[in-house]
Amino acid sequence: LSVCVSLCVCVSLCVSLSVCVSLYVCVCLSVSLQIVQFGMNAKVGQVSFDMPRQGEMVLEKPYSEATACLIDTEVRVLITEAHRRTHRLLSQHKAEVEKVALRLLEKEVLDKSDMVELLGKRPFAEKSTYEEFVEGTGGMDEDTTLPEGLKDWNRERKDKPETPETPDEQVARQISGGMPF
Structure with a gap:
């Protein structure tokens, strides 16, 4: 949620109001789903309301008007708390945010070394490194050919002997109009 709201806050500083409104609508929908479908709210409780899918007609909500007001x-x-927290963080770290933004204008993608150069090392020890995480997962030069017994696993076999239909199978084929069942 904070990531979405921080995007909204950053965008609101640079772009038109309509872009910000559209982002806030997405944030509102996401938070609403978090509460209504996934039961992730202490006041509403751990309940999941069966909401209609996109395109389905909605005649009435699966909860009362009082619950609707509580959800709203x-x-x-x-959203207000996330916006307040995000605005405070961005204000506190404005210089660092500007450094990253300027580097992103120069270079479209930043990697870990860029972030360390711009912001310094993390204030906490990392539990694992990227190298440890991907260790043993193979590489581009790894042999990924299938074993001999699996080479033709997804090809139709032509050498299957035809077995004659039993009378029951003939009747079933005629009833189904020749369609497989």
Whole structure:
């Protein structure tokens, strides 16, 4: 949620209002799903309401008007708090954010070494390194050919002997109009 809201805050500083509104609609939908479908809210509780799928007709909500008001209030509280926290963090770390933004204007993708150069080492020890994480997963030069017994696993076999249909199979084929069943 904070990532989405921080994107909204950053974009609101640089782009048109319509882009910000569209991003906030996405954030609201995401938070609403978090509460309504996934039961991730203390006040509403760990319940999941069966919501209609996109394109389905909605005649009434699967919850009361009071619950709808509670959900709306909780969505507003979560978004407001995330916005406040994000704005505070971006303000506190404005210089670092600007460094990263300027580097992104020069270079489209930043890697770990770029971030260490711009911001310094992390203030906490890493549990594992990238190298440890990918160790033993193979590489481009790894032999990925299938064993001999699996070479033709997805090809239709032509050498299957035809077995004559039994009378029951003939009747079933005629009833089904020749369609396989």
